[in-house]
Amino acid sequence: MNYRSGSRLEKVLAGGKFALTVEVGPPRSADPEVMRQKAGLLKGYADGYNVTDNQTAVVRMSSLAGAKLLLEAGCEPVLQMTCRDRNRIALQSDLLGASALGIRNCLCLSGDHQKAGASGKLKGHPGAKNVYDVDSIQLVSILKGLRDQGRQEGGDTVDGPVPFFIGAAWTPLAPPEEFRVLRLAKKIAAGADFIQTQAVYDVRRFASQLKKAREMGLTERAAILAGVIVPRSAAMLKYMNKNVPGVEVPEELVKRMEKAGEPQAEGVKITLELLDALRGLPGLAGVHLQAIEAEQLLPEIIRAAGLYPRPEV
Amino acid sequence: MIVGEWKPIAEMLEKLRGVKKLLLVGCATCTAECAAGGEREVETLAPLLRMAAAREGGALEVITKTLERQCELEFVEELAKLTEGAEAILSLACGIGVQALAERFPELPVYPGVNTTSLSIREKPGLWTSRCAACGDCVLGETFGLCPVARCAKSLLNGPCGGTRRNGKCEVDENTDCIWTLIYERALKRGRLEDLLELRKPKNWSRSRHGGPGRIDREDLRV
Amino acid sequence: MSGGLKNSAPRLVVLYCANALESGADLAAAVKTAGGFTVRPVALPCSSKAELSHLLKLLAEGADAVQVIVCLEERCQFLVGSRRAEKRVERGRMLLKQIGMGEERLGFARGNGLKVEELMSLLERRAGLVRGLGKNPVSGEGEK
Numbered sequence: 001m002n003y004r005s006g007s008r009l010e011k012v013l014a015g016g017k018f019a020l021t022v023e024v025g026p027p028r029s030a031d032p033e034v035m036r037q038k039a040g041l042l043k044g045y046a047d048g049y050n051v052t053d054n055q056t057a058v059v060r061m062s063s064l065a066g067a068k069l070l071l072e073a074g075c076e077p078v079l080q081m082t083c084r085d086r087n088r089i090a091l092q093s094d095l096l097g098a099s100a101l102g103i104r105n106c107l108c109l110s111g112d113h114q115k116a117g118a119s120g121k122l123k124g125h126p127g128a129k130n131v132y133d134v135d136s137i138q139l140v141s142i143l144k145g146l147r148d149q150g151r152q153e154g155g156d157t158v159d160g161p162v163p164f165f166i167g168a169a170w171t172p173l174a175p176p177e178e179f180r181v182l183r184l185a186k187k188i189a190a191g192a193d194f195i196q197t198q199a200v201y202d203v204r205r206f207a208s209q210l211k212k213a214r215e216m217g218l219t220e221r222a223a224i225l226a227g228v229i230v231p232r233s234a235a236m237l238k239y240m241n242k243n244v245p246g247v248e249v250p251e252e253l254v255k256r257m258e259k260a261g262e263p264q265a266e267g268v269k270i271t272l273e274l275l276d277a278l279r280g281l282p283g284l285a286g287v288h289l290q291a292i293e294a295e296q297l298l299p300e301i302i303r304a305a306g307l308y309p310r311p312e313v
Numbered sequence: 314m315i316v317g318e319w320k321p322i323a324e325m326l327e328k329l330r331g332v333k334k335l336l337l338v339g340c341a342t343c344t345a346e347c348a349a350g351g352e353r354e355v356e357t358l359a360p361l362l363r364m365a366a367a368r369e370g371g372a373l374e375v376i377t378k379t380l381e382r383q384c385e386l387e388f389v390e391e392l393a394k395l396t397e398g399a400e401a402i403l404s405l406a407c408g409i410g411v412q413a414l415a416e417r418f419p420e421l422p423v424y425p426g427v428n429t430t431s432l433s434i435r436e437k438p439g440l441w442t443s444r445c446a447a448c449g450d451c452v453l454g455e456t457f458g459l460c461p462v463a464r465c466a467k468s469l470l471n472g473p474c475g476g477t478r479r480n481g482k483c484e485v486d487e488n489t490d491c492i493w494t495l496i497y498e499r500a501l502k503r504g505r506l507e508d509l510l511e512l513r514k515p516k517n518w519s520r521s522r523h524g525g526p527g528r529i530d531r532e533d534l535r536v
Numbered sequence: 537m538s539g540g541l542k543n544s545a546p547r548l549v550v551l552y553c554a555n556a557l558e559s560g561a562d563l564a565a566a567v568k569t570a571g572g573f574t575v576r577p578v579a580l581p582c583s584s585k586a587e588l589s590h591l592l593k594l595l596a597e598g599a600d601a602v603q604v605i606v607c608l609e610e611r612c613q614f615l616v617g618s619r620r621a622e623k624r625v626e627r628g629r630m631l632l633k634q635i636g637m638g639e640e641r642l643g644f645a646r647g648n649g650l651k652v653e654e655l656m657s658l659l660e661r662r663a664g665l666v667r668g669l670g671k672n673p674v675s676g677e678g679e680k
Contacts, residue, residue, distance in 0.1 A: 083467070084467070088515060110467050110469060110474040110475075111467075112476075113466045113467060113476070113484070113485045115466070115485050115486075116466075116476065116484045116485045130467075132467045132468045132469070133515070133516075133518065134515040134516075135467065135468075135469040135470055135471050135474075136469075136471075136474070137471040137472070137512065138470070138471065138512075138513075138514065138515045141512065141514075142515070153515060169475060170475075171474075171475025171476075174473070174475050174476070174477045175477050175478075175479060175481055175491075175494060176473075176477070176481075176494050176497050176498070179472065179473070179497045179509075182472075182506070182509070182510060183471075183472045183473070185510065186471060186472065186510055186512065189510075189512065190512055198475055245475060245476045245477055245478050245479070245484050246475050246476075246477075321634070322631070322634050322635055323634070323635075326635075353587065353588075353589060356587075356589035356593070357587075357588050357589040357592055357631075359589075359593075359596075360589070360592040360593045360595065360596030360597075361592055361596075361631055361632075361635055363596045363674065364592075364595060364596050364632075364635060364637050364672075364673065364674055365635040365636070365637075367672075367673040367674040368635065368636055368637065368673045
């Protein structure tokens with residue numbers, strides 16, 4: 001079998017199995033132990049481990065370093081790479097470096113603008129000069145050029161293979177909704193092998209967008225993994241619904257969390273229901289599960305969802 | 314036009330500490346248009362500076378003059394007879410005007426009173442919004458007359474990011490439209506949606522400031 | 537702001553739209569009777585004739601306070617004139633505050649058929665507000 005990257009994620013998907021990726025947030029520190037601990041908790045529970053890239057424009061340990069630490073600890077990382085902080089030179093250079101370190105999956109993102117970022121109490125760096133030399137779709141294209149043509153964006157060659165499983169993000173429910181499936185098509189045409197979506201809480205609406213993607217043949221050309229974020233409280237759901245574009249939380253879910261005696265347990269319950277409903281959607285290749293700053297919840301959820309152990313490859 | 318707004322007065326005063334005679338120069342073109350540096354604003358700022366100086370126990374004499382354009386050396390020359398005894402110049406022009414004054418009067422400190430911010434249009438009285446980023450590689454022909462370089466916070470060229478709010482505004486600023494939503498709507502209206510499916514390659518930024526200080530040299534216009 | 541002498545006889549300038557006062561009001565006579573403050577009345581055909589720069593210049597030239605009197609919004613004969621005046625005074629107050637002069641030095645009031653006595657008591661209130669700020673520093677006394 002001719003793999004593009006040979007990553008576990010690629011193999012699981014190529015084998016027609018339902019894939020599972022999880023998110024691991026690097027610390028606001030230089031301590032490698034944090035990543036090792038998280039790896040220890042989650043080893044064997046997913047096919048790919050996304051390492052975020054200065055999410056919400058708050059400085060954290062780089063995703064490249066975080067990814068390498070995970071790899072060393074036995075978890076295959078998905079390197080998240082945004083266009084906000086690096087120009088095409090740095091991006092390509094980091095990609096070559098990541099590949100040299102054994103990193104095989106990359107999720108190409110535009111990146112949260114530094115003025116919109118820094119949720120809540122953190123200050124972030126709103127005065128920073130942003131880069132956005134290229135956009136996420138161009139980055140997908142650039143990565144494909146490195147991998148399949150051995151060529152840099154500017155035309156110079158690179159020697160040898162640059163194996164990568166190329167990912168892109170999809171926010172199917174942000175306006176303009178009708179355009180979102182077309183933009184997905186663009187990302188796949190540019191070279192995206194897999195897609196991870198923004199968090200889904202409204203399965204019905206998501207399913208409708210997924211159906212359109214299926215009708216366009218997109219689910220055959222790329223593997224779409226639905227994003228699921230474990231709710232921890234009603235406040236969290238309300239916050240995301242209000243402030244995170246593309247996240248649509250149905251009123252019933254908020255009410256359930258509000259009424260729940262143990263919101264955390266209810267959140268796990270909701271997560272399991274979402275996972276179950278999403279697994280049933282034709283064309284969906286997997287899920288991307290996130291428990292923000294609460295990765296310790298994931299093993300229990302993954303087991304309860306019947307997604308453990310992960311398939312043999 | 315080029316727009317900007319007043320620096321905080323405290324910042325202006327910081328530079329003018331100890332100055333007894335100031336030449337305050339306005340510009341009747343761009344910064345007048347955006348109510349930052351025209352004659353009206355000069356005559357509003359002058360008394361404020363005098364009062365602020367008086368509060369600190371000093372006395373500041375402010376000579377005011379508004380030039381037609383500070384970026385025209387011919388008009389700048391009109392100031393020559395006004396600089397006698399002046400210890401500093403405060404310019405309410407854009408950065409171009411400030412530099413023109415500084416070049417003509419190198420012996421005097423020339424300070425900016427305006428922060429130049431963008432190339433904008435006046436949407437309605439009192440509202441100026443950025444339209445052009447002077448990127449040197451205009452894409453307006455491909456985006457139905459709406460500029461994503463200037464008007465998208467991330468200068469995306471291939472459609473909107475996932476940050477478009479429910480009401481079609483940009484995640485970075487609730488007052489700013491997601492320009493890609495507007496581009497999409499216009500493409501739809503024109504029946505040209507397929508234009509937006511074309512992959513736009515990475516931009517050549519070398520003709521903008523990123524390529525180094527700008528320079529346009531038309532030798533044919535010099536005899 | 538001042539820590540110096542209290543301003544015992546603030547010098548006020550009142551810019552008033554002639555249409556806001558009762559017809560036949562004789563302001564000139566009334567201002568002479570003011571106790572504890574002095575008034576220089578300036579009549580305007582519309583309050584919008586007063587530019588912000590004019591208001592600030594009056595203060596920079598030594599007035600302790602400037603009071604602007606405008607018509608009721610719906611009665612402005614120039615439709616939005618009184619609104620313009622209001623916006624200018626708002627901006628002026630903000631700028632005065634920024635430089636530490638005290639926003640109280642610029643006042644705004646609407647009136648319709650204002651009697652002279654009403655106007656005078658309005659001015660007395662304004663004088664009271666700025667008395668505590670001390671003399672206008674441009675006059676060179678009282679500050680520091």
